[in-house]
Amino acid sequence: MTKKKPHILVVDDELSMRELLEIMFGREGYKVSCAENGCMAISMLDKSDFDLLLCDIRLGDISGLDVLRAAKKKDPNIVVILISAYATAETAVEAMNAGAYDYVPKPFDKEELKQTIANALDLKTIAREKELLDKELKKTFHFGRIVGNSPEMMYIYDMIRQVAKTKTNILITGESGTGKELIARAIHEQSDRSDKPFVVINCGGIPETLLESELFGHKKGAFTGATQDKKGLFVVADKGTVFLDEIGDLSIPIQVKLLRAVQEKVFKAVGSNEDVSVDIRIISATNKKLEDEVIANNFREDLFYRLNVIELKVPPLRERKSDLRLLAQHFLEKYSSEMGKEISKISSYAIDLLNKYDFPGNVRELENLLERSVTISTTNILLPDSLALSVHKRRWIEGMQDRRFDLGEVAKGVSVDAILEEIERAYLEKALELAGGKKETAADLLGVRLRSLRYRLQKLGIKM
Known part of the structure; x- marks a missing residue:
């Protein structure tokens, strides 16, 4: 049949x-x-x-x-x-x-x-589409926490599996908001240390005066306010994994002390002369180019090579746009559920807007945007207005069939004369079409004198 x-x-x-x-x-x-x-x-x-x-x-x-x-x-x-x-x-x-x-x-x-x-x-139906989107999401959910099937991310997943079972130090590089901590956690959870602690240390978020004590611990009386012994985070992480986030923010004096701990897994607590030995796997992350920091004498070369045995480069969201729709759907469902709303999908118009934006804040920015959008949405489908795009407003000029002038292309270099000519031609032809070929009416629609209209038509070779 x-x-x-x-x-x-x-x-x-x-x-x-x-x-x-x-x-x-x-x-x-x-x-x-x-x-x-x-x-x-x-x-x-x-x-x-x-x-x-x-x-x-x-x-x-x-x-x-x-x-x-x-x-x-x-x-x-x-x-x-x-x-x-x-x-x-x-x-x-x-x-x-x-x-x-x-x-x-x-x-x-x-x-x-x-x-x-x-x-x-x-x-x-939207319900049926949501059901299939959920199935697709499950297929793109890796290590229980990372969304994406782009070639760039598939390479990352392969590397996670390869390095997880080793003790090798890993350096994860990438822009802020790309998900470096998620990758570090995935490495830990795939390793033989998965049932041991995973300790996150934000190197840029701890004052320098406290950082040595936080890392290595201190003895009672080591400094003003040290009223009792304190274990350092390296000791807390014994047998597990230490994740040193934003490693590039460390000062040179702290780098010197960290070098021995990374190299020998041995250190001294502040105020103590005794060596403390630990069994830890070190994963570091940075949004800086550490090679440049080494050249500028802001980062020790010997520490850099100790940390950077294997480097994993996490791509920015703009280089893995094929993952954007499912990432957005993942965050949509996450926050819809948390807020008790029944927002089932993102409209094509909204997806079009998201695809045209570069997301300098990467996946973190997309997540924040979706959380805010779900909060203010009043429909069961997320529309462009709910995206609350302030810095994300359209950068392109629309109105011509099959043509869009993206202001973001200026950074790559454009021919402004060709663009303006194309826009002028489109406006002239549309005005003549609406005026039924009457030049006087077309000139009125465009707000120009008849003489100016004739000049423009002749210049562009438009015959009517």
């Missing part, structure tokens, strides 16, 4: 967009019907059954929200995806509350839209 082709209704007031989507989805094997305005779409919905409605928010007559409500009234099971270049928080919230499956930005990535449509037709 031949499987019935899913029937898609495309609603857009731009002929070029309707033709593009009709051809694109037709090639994917779908049956496609098109409507040029909202009233026509509602009429077609009354006469025929559709599996999916893809509708622009702004139409020539009524809004896409009106079409959404009419479609859901006629068939509560129809999947509705709204697209728009002019999204507002109010319309997005209203759309989701009215039963929209997703909200997709214009201009859209064709492959991403195809995948969204395929997923929507397969899943039909």
Whole structure:
């Protein structure tokens, strides 16, 4: 028996967009019907059954929200995806509350839209999608705590397994917020020391005057306030693992004393002449380039080589963007559960925003962003407005079909003349289209004199 082709209704007031989507989805094997305005779409919905409605928010007559409500009234099971270049928080919230499956930005990535449509037709409901996302999350959950299946992270996982059973000192490098402590914990938990202590020492968070005492302990009377003997964290970690976080923040005098402890696993408590011997595995981490610190005489070369027997470089989030969606979903579920909310997914519009941001604070910044977003969200789907993107606001200029000018590209070098020419051409052609070819009307729409419009058209070779 031949499987019935899913029937898609495309609603857009731009002929070029309707033709593009009709051809694109037709090639994917779908049956496609098109409507040029909202009233026509509602009429077609009354006469025929559709599996999916893809509708622009702004139409020539009524809004896409009106079409959404009419479609859901006629068939509560129809999947509705709204697209728009002019999204507002109010319309997005209203759309989701009215039963929209997703909200997709214009201009859209064709492959991403195809995948969204395929997923929507397969899943039909947000609940079903959440169920599959949960299964996918479980597959990308490594060592019980690290999310991601990107090639960069798969290499890290392989290295964790290789080094875990050894006693070798490990140096984990990477920017702040990349998850260096999670990797250190994974190494410890995969090692033969997993049932022994894992002691975290934040080298930059302990005052220098107290750091030696914290590391190695002290004897009663060793200094003012030392009213009793105290075990150092190296002793607490005996038979286990010491994680020296932000090792690059240590002062040279402390580095000298740490060198012997790293080298021989022997040290003296402050105020004592007796050697203390421990059996510890040392894992260090830094967000600094220690090679440069050595050259600048800020870090001892001998200590650097003792700590850096094996180096694990953790990639920043911007270099493992394929993990972003599942990381975001993981944090969404974590904080939704903690706050007693039922937010099941992140809209395509919101994911689009996240993918366009570089996250200088890496995974930690993404987690903080999702926690804040879940806190203020009022819908069961996380929308762009809930992302509370202050420093994360859009850096790109939108409005032209299949084209986005990303301000982040300036850092790589751009041709501003070519960009401005492309934008000017698009505005001129749109104004002429809206004016029905009348140059006087087009000039009024653009706020320029007719003489200026003619000059611009001639300059760009636009014939009308």
